Amino acid sequence: MKPFAYTAATSLDQAQEILSEEWGSRLYAGGTDLLTLTKRGTVSPDHLVDIKGLADFRYLRHLTGGGLAIGALTTLAELEANRTVHRRFPALARSIAVTGTPQLRNRATVGGNLCQQPRCWYYRGDFPCLLHGDEVCGAAKGENAYHALFGYESADGNRCVAVHPSDPAVALSALEAEVVVAVPGEAPVNWEATPIDDLFQQPTKDFPGTTILNPGDVVVEIRVPEQPKGSRQVYLKAMDRAAWAFALVSVAAVATLDGNRLADLRLALGGVAYKPWRARHAEEIARGHVVSPELVDEIVELAAEGAMPLGANEYKVPLLKGLVRQALRAVTDESRGI
């Protein structure tokens, strides 16, 4: 690792001031992603600004109306151990339980998890990558077994085809969570809440970032709204081994049933795009319909609609369909015969 300075920030203002004014400074939370990148020289910060000590951003609070506000510095282990999370947001609880390992979850913060960098070997190695400032995305026509099916528009190399590695983000997307971003110089009353899907952006040559955040912007809170009464949730993750692996494909589903009818369905897919990928068309078709084997078939097909396999990741399409089918079975009643 290249030498760097270190500041344990004592206030958010102090951290934001350094981060927005000092070139080469970088926000440091649990460090579980940033240190791996720094060791490889993928990023070479001159100054790490550690915000972990800011206890004001480490909390779980009930929102009026029933939702949950999660301070961005809460560790994944703390969330995992929380009973409200288990009881009311089981999809989130599950997505955390299958994130990394206990040692990683003891350190990793939920804010850092959302802002982690892609697990693309072109990016993490010394290969052509838009995030390095290179002209092309090497993975688009290269080794892309773990890459995207959706959202990259064209495999001409002008678009990054990496996927977002976060599991919790996928569950949070299906739960329609929002993230609160603190902008330097803005008073807390002006901090805006953004739907979680909009936190992410697809890197291009001109905008080589994976989130919409500018230097000094800090994710301070995640808000998970109360879910519809009687809704059921699931998070399923396919990995190439049983633990300690990133998702090949994952699915978060939240379903609200009204008798036999699917009053509402939310389906977020992980491991397939630069952000949690909502299967919006499938959700729309499902809404208001009676659960039947035919409907399930249709939802499964629509979830994979528009998938653009890259060459080495075609296997993800049947995997995705199978996982969506399993998820639907879990959130609807098996006795309905699907």
Added chain:
Amino acid sequence: MERRGPGPVPVRMTVNGVTYELTVPPRRTLLDALREDLGLTGAKRVCDEGTCGACTVSLDGQAVYSCLVLAVECEGRTVETVEGLIRDGELHPVQEAFIEHDAAQCGFCTPGQIMALKALLDQNPRASLEDIRQTVAGNLCRCGAYPKIIAAGLTAAGVVAARAAAKAPEDGGAGA
């Protein structure tokens, strides 16, 4: 706190009950500080990026990968390594159980496995088989000694639970 480094800076931390004042650059990981500055080589450096678990130590009672912690972050904190488990010449129940079950083959993953299990039993003296399995899921054993590691974990859990139960009446004042 003020900006520190990039050159060497003083860091005070307690390791295995002894308080040290180290002088390390901010880029030094806790793992390297333990191994190079303190000569504690129990925590192993294998992948150096969170993918093996051989560097597992306890930081304020929690199992962490010391390769993904900076030494400067440990100012005022308490670290425990496998070297610190022995008490008055007696091994920790997890260590005893590893010997009893012959739970090491090459032994390279062993200190990490032991520290992960020790942290689990400190937090949860009544750990179940599933808790043990989940815990060692963060420690790669490329020799494949898991069946014996898990058996050792269960034996150690039994010992720790029995000790906790024996102690409980005293604590509750209801034992006499």
